[in-house]
Amino acid sequence: MQSDDRPPSKPTLEPGSEQNGSNPVTGLVGWNPASGPPGWVPGYQSPAPMPPAGPIHPTRGLSPFGIPARHILEIPLLAVIVVLTGLFFVLGPLMTLAGWIPVQITAPLILAPLILWLQRGLLFASLRTSGVKITPTQFPDAHRMVTEAAARFGMATVPDAYVVLGNGAINAFASGHGFRRFIAVNSDLFEIGGAARDPDALAFIIAHEVGHIAAGHVSYWRWLGMYVLPYLPILGGSLQRAQEYTADNYGYCYRHQGASGAMRALAGGKYLNTLVGFDEMADRAPAERGFFVWLYNGLVSHPVLTWRMWALRDRSKHGNLLWRPNPKIALPLHTGFAPPTGGGDPRQSGYLSQGGHTPASYWSTPPPS
Numbered sequence: 001m002q003s004d005d006r007p008p009s010k011p012t013l014e015p016g017s018e019q020n021g022s023n024p025v026t027g028l029v030g031w032n033p034a035s036g037p038p039g040w041v042p043g044y045q046s047p048a049p050m051p052p053a054g055p056i057h058p059t060r061g062l063s064p065f066g067i068p069a070r071h072i073l074e075i076p077l078l079a080v081i082v083v084l085t086g087l088f089f090v091l092g093p094l095m096t097l098a099g100w101i102p103v104q105i106t107a108p109l110i111l112a113p114l115i116l117w118l119q120r121g122l123l124f125a126s127l128r129t130s131g132v133k134i135t136p137t138q139f140p141d142a143h144r145m146v147t148e149a150a151a152r153f154g155m156a157t158v159p160d161a162y163v164v165l166g167n168g169a170i171n172a173f174a175s176g177h178g179f180r181r182f183i184a185v186n187s188d189l190f191e192i193g194g195a196a197r198d199p200d201a202l203a204f205i206i207a208h209e210v211g212h213i214a215a216g217h218v219s220y221w222r223w224l225g226m227y228v229l230p231y232l233p234i235l236g237g238s239l240q241r242a243q244e245y246t247a248d249n250y251g252y253c254y255r256h257q258g259a260s261g262a263m264r265a266l267a268g269g270k271y272l273n274t275l276v277g278f279d280e281m282a283d284r285a286p287a288e289r290g291f292f293v294w295l296y297n298g299l300v301s302h303p304v305l306t307w308r309m310w311a312l313r314d315r316s317k318h319g320n321l322l323w324r325p326n327p328k329i330a331l332p333l334h335t336g337f338a339p340p341t342g343g344g345d346p347r348q349s350g351y352l353s354q355g356g357h358t359p360a361s362y363w364s365t366p367p368p369s
Helices: 074-097 103-110 112-130 140-152 187-193 199-214 220-225 235-275 278-283 291-299 305-313
Strands: 160-164 172-177 180-186
Touching: 074 103, 074 220, 074 235, 103 112, 112 160, 112 172, 112 180, 112 220, 140 160, 140 187, 140 199, 140 235, 160 187, 172 199, 180 187, 180 199, 187 199, 187 235, 199 235, 235 278, 235 291, 235 305, 278 305
Parallel strands: 160 180
Antiparallel strands: 172 180
């Protein structure tokens, strides 16, 4: 019997399937290796941020215009934790010298400046050696978002940006080392940003992380002053959640149209994100109650998603840290927002609710006609 040296035939593809994301080698529906993830195609230009409709007076800086607002409780909480950290740094060694606590407990505290410096340096090294750097030629649309966000927030230097392998995790973070500042987005979260998906959501996420840098959240000295934060339940978590609300305000100021898409991705992942009802989840914020709901929110570093969605929808006040939102005292959602040019309902302009509807119960006065 003669061996058949002919190459195996390629799977039959539907006409135009290469353009629709089918792999021309395997025939499986997915990414075309020649063009990368859906949406990251040559010549695609992400939309520029919407300019303000005109001079307005922002409501506590929570509108998409003007300077992004820092959460009202962030600085007071930071001051308390810095004082407590200072007491630990001073009293720890003294109590060790007095023989009250063993040196094994205070040694990490004494070495905290060195440990923190090493941790930040190693994190940056891992991105520089294993991350995909976002540049004008590597994911140019994302690079434009990073550059625009830095300019929007008045930053003198554009931070470095990387895409890292997510292995299914939906996450992004910002940090720094020395005078360098950088952000990283997990690949699974980065995938939502193509033209075929939700580039506005990616723009919000990138601006959120750049906002952490602009707000000073990644400073070495700030991290050192917050060194005992993990040992302060409720209090430490409240500061972390306040910082996340602040970063959300930055993301909202750069691309408020992407707020709902970003939250839907965090809730449902990269495949189910378009099926998640933003308003339906936000509506549950005042309804989900009980001790364990309060305790869970108090212990986590990020606001629970229902409260976070509520805060992004109700721009009349800062996000809740410990107590669930109260719809009975919520201000009108349109307070402080400029209507689109030519008048009209601001709810239809993308300035307010980012989901499919805005319940009439949230308007203390009738919506503009």
